[in-house]
Amino acid sequence: MSVPTSSPANKSDQQLGFTHRYIPSPDRSSDIAGLTLLLLHGTGGNEDDLLPLGRELDPNARLLSPRGKILEGGRIPRFFRRLAEGVFDIEDLEFRTHELAGFVEKASRIYEFDPRKVIAVGYSNGANIAASMLLLNPQTLSGAILFRAMVPLVPENLPDLSDKHIFMSSGLRDPIATRQEAETLSGLLKRARAIVDLQWQNSGHELTRDDIHAAKQWLVLNKKQL
Numbered sequence: 001m002s003v004p005t006s007s008p009a010n011k012s013d014q015q016l017g018f019t020h021r022y023i024p025s026p027d028r029s030s031d032i033a034g035l036t037l038l039l040l041h042g043t044g045g046n047e048d049d050l051l052p053l054g055r056e057l058d059p060n061a062r063l064l065s066p067r068g069k070i071l072e073g074g075r076i077p078r079f080f081r082r083l084a085e086g087v088f089d090i091e092d093l094e095f096r097t098h099e100l101a102g103f104v105e106k107a108s109r110i111y112e113f114d115p116r117k118v119i120a121v122g123y124s125n126g127a128n129i130a131a132s133m134l135l136l137n138p139q140t141l142s143g144a145i146l147f148r149a150m151v152p153l154v155p156e157n158l159p160d161l162s163d164k165h166i167f168m169s170s171g172l173r174d175p176i177a178t179r180q181e182a183e184t185l186s187g188l189l190k191r192a193r194a195i196v197d198l199q200w201q202n203s204g205h206e207l208t209r210d211d212i213h214a215a216k217q218w219l220v221l222n223k224k225q226l
């Protein structure tokens with residue numbers, strides 16, 4: 001599916017501090033009330049990767065899609081540094097999480113969307129920074145769709161996430177975001193009182209049609225509360 005984007009040399013990249021795409025809602029009448037999907041790509045991805053997924057999940061949502069600023073090995077975009085596969089640089093993760101929350105807040109003013117109606121949609125590294133944002137900057141998101149997420153960090157004090165709706169879709173055979181990781185993250189979010197729906201796919205780390213189908217259904221069912 002092709003999605004029209006804002007101008008290629010986005011004039012707001014510099015203002016907002018992230019290379020990004022912003023796609024307004026095609027439905028102008030729902031422009032003020034609707035959701036904004038914050039699309040967060042996986043390691044090695046970019047701001048274009050998840051645009052078709054975002055549009056498929058919600059045909060009327062605004063889409064905001066930044067590119068991670070860390071360049072692993074000088075060329076692989078990510079949202080935060082890691083020391084090894086699955087071993088995160090927590091100091092950098094905290095810094096990048098706050099930085100990304102600041103980007104969303106500024107973007108809501110520039111693009112005039114409701115900052116109380118932002119849902120993160122993250123895959124792998126993008127899901128991990130989305131989970132970190134729920135734990136460190138909960139006011140930034142009203143909910144999240146997390147594909148193949150791990151425990152990003154455990155904060156000293158758990159936030160109150162009782163108004164957050166979170167969908168997790170994890171792979172039963174995922175060697176990176178393992179079953180135990182997904183269950184631990186789900187438990188952590190639930191201890192913070194979030195409403196978590198964890199669903200399992202018969203897959204590995206890759207995203208499948210079943211993930212997208214399940215996420216779409218969840219979004220339709222939960223939209224009014226997001």
Ligand code: MLT
Binds near residue numbers: 085087124128176
């Ligand atoms: C991460 O680094 O966030 C996770 O290991 C997932 C990945 O990006 O490979």
